[in-house]
Amino acid sequence: MQIILAIVIGAAFGAVLDRVGAANPNWIGKMLSLKHLHLAKTIILAIGVGSVLMFGGQMLGLVEVGHMSVKAAYVGVFIGGLLLGAGWAASGYCPGTGVCAAASGRKDALFFIAGGLLGAAAYMATYPSWKASGLLDDIAGGKVTLGAVPGASYDGLFAVSGDVLGVALGAVFVLVAIVLPERLSGDGAGVETPAE
Amino acid sequence: MTADKPLNWKIGGVALGLVFFLAVLLVKPIGVSTQFVILDGILADIAAPEFITQTEEGYTSTNAYMAKSDGKYAKSAANPLNYSFIFVLAMAAGAFASVMARGGLSKSERVAPALWRANFGDSAAKRYAVAFVGGFVVLYGARLAGGCTSGHMMSGMMQTAVSGYIFTAGAFAAAVPVAMIMYKREG
Numbered sequence: 163m164q165i166i167l168a169i170v171i172g173a174a175f176g177a178v179l180d181r182v183g184a185a186n187p188n189w190i191g192k193m194l195s196l197k198h199l200h201l202a203k204t205i206i207l208a209i210g211v212g213s214v215l216m217f218g219g220q221m222l223g224l225v226e227v228g229h230m231s232v233k234a235a236y237v238g239v240f241i242g243g244l245l246l247g248a249g250w251a252a253s254g255y256c257p258g259t260g261v262c263a264a265a266s267g268r269k270d271a272l273f274f275i276a277g278g279l280l281g282a283a284a285y286m287a288t289y290p291s292w293k294a295s296g297l298l299d300d301i302a303g304g305k306v307t308l309g310a311v312p313g314a315s316y317d318g319l320f321a322v323s324g325d326v327l328g329v330a331l332g333a334v335f336v337l338v339a340i341v342l343p344e345r346l347s348g349d350g351a352g353v354e355t356p357a358e
Numbered sequence: 359m360t361a362d363k364p365l366n367w368k369i370g371g372v373a374l375g376l377v378f379f380l381a382v383l384l385v386k387p388i389g390v391s392t393q394f395v396i397l398d399g400i401l402a403d404i405a406a407p408e409f410i411t412q413t414e415e416g417y418t419s420t421n422a423y424m425a426k427s428d429g430k431y432a433k434s435a436a437n438p439l440n441y442s443f444i445f446v447l448a449m450a451a452g453a454f455a456s457v458m459a460r461g462g463l464s465k466s467e468r469v470a471p472a473l474w475r476a477n478f479g480d481s482a483a484k485r486y487a488v489a490f491v492g493g494f495v496v497l498y499g500a501r502l503a504g505g506c507t508s509g510h511m512m513s514g515m516m517q518t519a520v521s522g523y524i525f526t527a528g529a530f531a532a533a534v535p536v537a538m539i540m541y542k543r544e545g
Contacts, residue, residue, distance in 0.1 A: 164440075164441045165441065170448075171448075172452060174377050176456065180457055181373070183370075186362075186471070191471070191537055191541045194536075195534070195537040196534060197544060203367040204370040204371040205371070205374070206371070207371025207372065208371045211372055211379070212378035212512075216378075216383070219379075225382070225383055233514060233519060235521040236504075238503060238504075239510070239528070242504070242528070243499065243527065243528020245496070246529055249491075249492040249495030249499065250496055250533050251534070251537035251540065252488055252492045253491075253496065255492065256508075257390045257496065257507070258507065258508045261446060261449060267463050267468045270470055270474075270482075270489040273487075273489040274492060277496075278394050280497075281394075281498040284494070284498055285497070285501035286398065286424060286501075289421075328518050
């Protein structure tokens with residue numbers, strides 16, 4: 163059953179990543195250089211929709227809280243984020259979209275994956291030094307959500323109800339997606355407007 | 359080619375949000391970058407069969423990272439037919455089907471994206487080199503952070519995870535300046 167779900171949800175994820183333009187490095191580059199925020203609006207809306215449905219579903223008892231999986235917070239999360247961001251901007255790929263792009267026939271994405279496998283191996287080899295440095299030690303409570311979610315094993319950073327906050331923040335994400343302009347900079351000359 | 363135009367952000371955003379929701383409703387939040395480690399583990403174990411070994415309690419590895427958390431990565435690499443690994447293979451198949459259904463990519467686009475060519479010219483070698491180095495830095499960073507754009511940014515912020523916000527702040531703090539310096543021309 164798990165394998166069937168992996169195939170169905172995975173295939174849907176890959177197809178949608180392609181259709182929204184996330185597996186296309188042109189759109190990633192235009193988003194990250196703040197020229198064209200169409201993709202940012204899409205992703206922010208998606209996070210909002212996901213959040214409202216998940217936390218709303220939890221409040222109605224339709225979604226199992228135990229399916230949540232919250233990652234730990236530590237200084238390395240920020241450092242790793244910086245590294246990923248730099249490589250993401252330069253190449254136009256992140257781990258998921260790089261795999262999608264390679265499957266779509268982009269040869270440069272095959273080089274991205276090869277580099278990625280080597281980068282992951284390099285981390286595996288250097289992991290003991292990071293561990294010893296203390297930069298992987300929990301900060302802000304480690305595996306925490308902004309508010310404590312009823313029934314979840316994670317602590318809340320703030321003394322608010324986590325599911326109510328989740329729905330509210332989800333609504334904020336939706337709102338941000340709506341008000342964010344498609345363009346912040348760039349002249350737009352010679353560029354076709356995206357599908358509307 | 360009109361097929362290159364992405365979905366309207368409203369439809370696309372709702373569709374992507376529904377996929378996130380379905381994942382957490384039925385199984386668990388989406389994540390990808392761990393599977394690069396799993397594939398490395400599978401390859402390493404083929405090259406050197408003592409890399410992953412079965413113990414009485416489960417699996418372990420000669421590599422400390424592979425063996426951490428009671429050998430959960432070692433276990434996944436020893437049993438590649440698991441949810442998360444198949445998920446990534448299915449994701450690739452889904453993207454392939456979607457691209458083919460809208461007519462495939464042009465020959466030049468398959469070598470280097472138009473935005474890259476507008477800024478750095480047509481040299482394939484240059485593009486491949488940057489993609490390779492980019493991949494190295496992205497996966498090194500993702501493993502240090504414990505997740506990537508899907509696991510930390512999308513799934514993390516969706517769950518109001520503090521780590522998701524920390525990761526996203528770091529990712530954009532680096533990504534925006536790098537992209538602004540590199541991609542001045544729109545292509």
